[in-house]
Amino acid sequence: MSCVTPVRRVAARSVTTVDGLPDDVRRAWADAFVDSGASQCGFCTPGIVLRLAALADRKQVVDEAAIRTALLAHLCRCTGWQTVVEAACGVLGVPPSTEAPAPEIAAEQAARDPLLAGWRAQIEGPLFQRADVDTVLGRARFADDTAPADAVVAVADGSGGVAIGDTVADARRQSGKVQGRNSTAPLAHPVAVPPGEWALTLQTTWVEPAYLEPDASWCHPGGTPASPLANGGAFGGKRRSPVPATARELADRLDRPVRVLWPREEVVRRGPKRPPVAVGIRPDGTGVFRVARGVPPGVVSGGHGTVAASAESGAADAATLNGVVERVRRVAPGLEVDVVDVSGPPTSADLRGAGWVEAAVVTAALSALADGATGPGTPAEVTGPSGGRARVVVADDGAVSVDVWAGDPLDPVTLRSYCIGAVHQALGWVRSEGIAVDGDGVVHDLTIRSFGILTARDTPPVNVTVHPSDLWPVNGSDAVFAATAAAAWLADGLPPSWPTRRAGSSSGAARP
Numbered sequence: 001m002s003c004v005t006p007v008r009r010v011a012a013r014s015v016t017t018v019d020g021l022p023d024d025v026r027r028a029w030a031d032a033f034v035d036s037g038a039s040q041c042g043f044c045t046p047g048i049v050l051r052l053a054a055l056a057d058r059k060q061v062v063d064e065a066a067i068r069t070a071l072l073a074h075l076c077r078c079t080g081w082q083t084v085v086e087a088a089c090g091v092l093g094v095p096p097s098t099e100a101p102a103p104e105i106a107a108e109q110a111a112r113d114p115l116l117a118g119w120r121a122q123i124e125g126p127l128f129q130r131a132d133v134d135t136v137l138g139r140a141r142f143a144d145d146t147a148p149a150d151a152v153v154a155v156a157d158g159s160g161g162v163a164i165g166d167t168v169a170d171a172r173r174q175s176g177k178v179q180g181r182n183s184t185a186p187l188a189h190p191v192a193v194p195p196g197e198w199a200l201t202l203q204t205t206w207v208e209p210a211y212l213e214p215d216a217s218w219c220h221p222g223g224t225p226a227s228p229l230a231n232g233g234a235f236g237g238k239r240r241s242p243v244p245a246t247a248r249e250l251a252d253r254l255d256r257p258v259r260v261l262w263p264r265e266e267v268v269r270r271g272p273k274r275p276p277v278a279v280g281i282r283p284d285g286t287g288v289f290r291v292a293r294g295v296p297p298g299v300v301s302g303g304h305g306t307v308a309a310s311a312e313s314g315a316a317d318a319a320t321l322n323g324v325v326e327r328v329r330r331v332a333p334g335l336e337v338d339v340v341d342v343s344g345p346p347t348s349a350d351l352r353g354a355g356w357v358e359a360a361v362v363t364a365a366l367s368a369l370a371d372g373a374t375g376p377g378t379p380a381e382v383t384g385p386s387g388g389r390a391r392v393v394v395a396d397d398g399a400v401s402v403d404v405w406a407g408d409p410l411d412p413v414t415l416r417s418y419c420i421g422a423v424h425q426a427l428g429w430v431r432s433e434g435i436a437v438d439g440d441g442v443v444h445d446l447t448i449r450s451f452g453i454l455t456a457r458d459t460p461p462v463n464v465t466v467h468p469s470d471l472w473p474v475n476g477s478d479a480v481f482a483a484t485a486a487a488a489w490l491a492d493g494l495p496p497s498w499p500t501r502r503a504g505s506s507s508g509a510a511r512p
Contacts, residue, residue: 018046030133032087037417040078041232042135043213071456080424081456117411124418127233140231147218151257156266180265180446185436191278194288198280203497205434207274209237215262219247236350272348286334294344323349327356343441357482364486380486390479394491398460406476418477426484428454431501
């Protein structure tokens with residue numbers, strides 16, 4: 001809760017942290033979160049636990065609606081809410097409205113192997129991640145948690161540089177930090193649909209990966225910088241973060257330990273975005289796939305193909321060019337890939353399935369369209385590059401049914417949690433997510449609440465069926481992400497641009 005509560009609001013008040021809960025209460029919540037898979041990276045979990053624990057002190061009756069309303073003050077990007085709600089229902093004695101976990105998952109909750117759970121988390125992440133009691137209680141040790149007490153602090157200053165101070169407060173005062181805002185600027189679709197006679201077209205907008213732990217690192221002089229990834233993969237958004245290199249350079253120059261922190265606004269301004277795309281596909285699966293490579297204002301050449309990458313966006317842009325082209329061709333060999341240079345924030349193929357997921361979505365939707373099947377209840381099936389497979393249906397009432405094949409599940413609770421998180425992320429991506437970027441490439445939406453991420457109250461029930469096998473374990477949640485996006489788009493009638501349901505979006509009319 002500290003990330004959404006100004007310090008002035010707690011002046012002269014007592015503050016209880018998760019460590020201030022009675023031991024039995026704290027342990028009950030931690031065990032419930034672990035059992036349901038309700039904590040992945042754990043960055044926001046302690047605040048969520050406190051908010052839910054406070055419900056037990058209310059005099060009025062607590063039901064699932066009250067739990068979901070209480071969660072409106074929080075954001076869990078990883079879990080997709082349902083497992084959090086299930087954990088809360090269990091502790092508070094509230095009957096959940098969603099279907100109970102599959103029997104094989106419920107049976108394994110009592111005797112889970114943390115090594116297998118960690119292995120499955122690493123496959124889905126894909127990065128090391130622990131999800132134990134300590135993680136739920138905020139002891140996962142994120143990058144800045146491990147910094148030495150005598151380190152000088154460097155904070156991004158909003159102009160591409162850093163401001164240095166002895167404390168965080170001092171560095172921020174010197175940075176001239178301007179508070180982030182939710183703009184009224186409309187969403188834009190910066191890549192034009194290629195000309196042609198198409199059976200199906202799609203345009204997407206700028207999308208913020210919205211990982212919750214901002215980029216941070218620290219380093220001793222001559223040492224190895226702390227990884228900003230810590231206990232999570234940030235959906236690929238931190239893979240090429242410049243923060244560790246900045247920490248090393250400043251530590252060597254100042255000859256003392258240095259902490260480097262990016263405020264939320266700088267994560268949004270300078271962090272990589274999911275590349276906007278524009279696709280036109282013919283009935284035979286051939287067509288054109290245009291993908292944006294974000295470059296700083298003034299660098300765009302005006303044509304397609306390659307431009308000289310700037311120092312700020314070069315690594316991410318190279319990943320977009322090489323990664324997206326290769327992956328799209330693998331999933332949809334009939335699509336010709338065209339990289340388009342657009343003024344805007346950096347884009348990256350490191351982000352979850354960037355490129356191949358969009359190609360798989362269009363291909364799956366084309367297949368359904370050819371069969372004359374669109375609208376709610378139309379199934380979408382996708383096989384990811386790793387071999388994981390998912391089949392998803394979005395029903396009339398919004399409920400989502402998922403079947404997933406990911407080889408040996410290792411730990412079904414963990415796999416289910418990642419699949420539910422993938423459903424939540426895909427539904428938001430298709431229907432509500434986006435950030436405003438103007439024609440000069442300047443990002444206008446700088447707060448978490450402006451990204452369009454689905455709240456706990458707006459997230460539909462998700463039923464996941466895990467199909468175990470003796471095959472080697474592979475990533476399953478990325479296939480779920482792609483299949484859910486396709487199923488949601490089909491349920492909405494295949495509007496030609498995303499997001500399909502956001503107020504003020506130029507998504508256009510649904511297809512007949």
